[in-house]
Amino acid sequence: MVFSNVLNELRHLDIDRRADLVAGLADRLSPDGTIVVVEPADLANSTAMRQTVRAIAERGPAIYSPPCSFIRGGTACNPPVRCWTFEQKGDIRPTRLMERLAAGKDGYRFINVDIKYSSALLRKDAKKQHAYRVPPGAKFARLSHLRRHRDKKINVVAALMSGNLGDNRTKVYKVCDGTPADPPTYAVVPATLRGANRDALEGLPPYGDIVRLYGVLVRFNRDHDAYNLVVLPGTRIEPVGRPGGERGRR
Secondary structure (H helix, E strand, C coil): CEEECCHHHCCCCCHHHHHHHHHHHHCCCCCCCEEEEEECCCHHHHHHHHHHHHHHHHCCCEEEECCCCCCCCCCCCCCCCCCCCCEEECCCCCCHHHHHHHCCCCHHHHCCCCEEEEEEEEECCCCCCCCCCCCCCCCCCCHHHHHHHCCCEEEEEEEECCCCCCCCCCEEEEEECCCCCCCCEEEEECCCCCCHHHHCCCCCCCCCCEEEEEEEEEEEECCCCEEEEECCCCCEEEEECCCCCCCCEC
């Protein structure tokens, strides 16, 4: 069951009523059926989608992916008011119509080649994309406890919730471990970093992949009211659940 650029058009319905609509239709799914929700990547629609998906999950269908991975257990985190995540693909080639329109006044308005969207899958059988759970007693800090670790080096495990939100110098990736963390958390590769770690996160799938980060430095970003996990030269980065992931890399 596919809701592609549908829910944001139901402006007369609030989040709960949108969730009621989807959950009601979910009764018609087969036992292993899937609901696909795709929305625009802008701040308003993307965050509203995350809130709607959480509300749907409270009514029955479970979040399968992406990018949410409930590696600490549970089925949903706190209301994702500030959870702005989206996937970005390669640019498309401008169509001839775009190019013709762009030849006139304010032509830039007619060139739209980037592919960005927010999405989620929910399943009726409650299966999850990632079976990984943080082992009991493992020494990984919860993102909801980062205030206890400010200006310290810690180990964390989290899902990558975005591609690079920064630029080619300072790379920024939203991360989440399913705990009710507020303010949000970002893994940051500083412009001054050199060596293999500079591109370690760039080579991973950007949406929903789980990584272990050993020895990241916790900083609070007052300007953006967020926590930064700063990648250092000695930070070890291990993808979880992928070939070679258990070996790690530096």
